[in-house]
Amino acid sequence: MQQIVNFLFKNSITLLFLLLLGISLSFTIQSHAYHRSRTITSANAVTGYVYGQINKVEMYFSLSEENQKLASENALLKNMLFNKKDTVLATVPPSLGIYKVIPGKVIANSYSLQENYLTINKGTADGVKEDMGVVSSLGVIGYIEKTSKGYSTIISVLNKKFRLGAKIKKNNHFGTLTWNGKSTGFAQLVDVPRLATVVKGDTIVTGAESTIFPENIPIGTIEKVYIDKKTNYYTLDIRLFNDMTSLGYIYIMENKDREEIQQLQQATVPPNE
Known part of the structure; x- marks a missing residue:
């Protein structure tokens, strides 16, 4: 207590000056519109800067949530795109289209083996089933192999067991997409x-x-073209649009007519005698 008293006594002139300066400034600001306006503007600038910095911090910590929202919105757009007729986007609700799209995220990814798999954070509780297709915003990733309640594994394009019917876009000539186990690209x-x-x-x-x-x-x-000497067909090296070593948000697709199509095909093709 004595130290406080000593401090006030030693600095009494300075403190009195500051007090009087504050009072005079207060009177000046209150009695002059220009000074009052400039003071409010400066205070607002400081407050705005502080709020801006706080907002940046809040935005940083909410990035994960925002990314999930964007993934859900993209899934809705892809629903519309995959269910389009001809070149016009369908205007019907996604639930009425042939394809249902479920957003998810890759949580594990192997790409250095001969049979590579991915693990995603969606499972049967989210409507995921075996043999559903999986894509990213750039293109094909693979298809669902196994599921649990909350997770699923995907046979990656970089898996020697992977097979998919594909075509050359400009002329519709078909082939089978496979992986020879050599390059991840x-x-x-x-x-x-x-x-x-x-x-x-x-x-x-x-x-x-x-x-x-x-x-x-x-x-x-297409990157390179070869002729298979055994079959006399072309083999094409395809440079993948996806970087299969770096995957984040993905989209799982369910063809709601798939079972009906398969049953019809099985009933149409006669059994081998």
């Missing part, structure tokens, strides 16, 4: 007929015969 389109016109840079997309993926989902572009 390339897959192979095999059994492409020799009469097909193939040029480096041509786009490869999913074919119409797939019951897992909608038609015309991007896959990649």
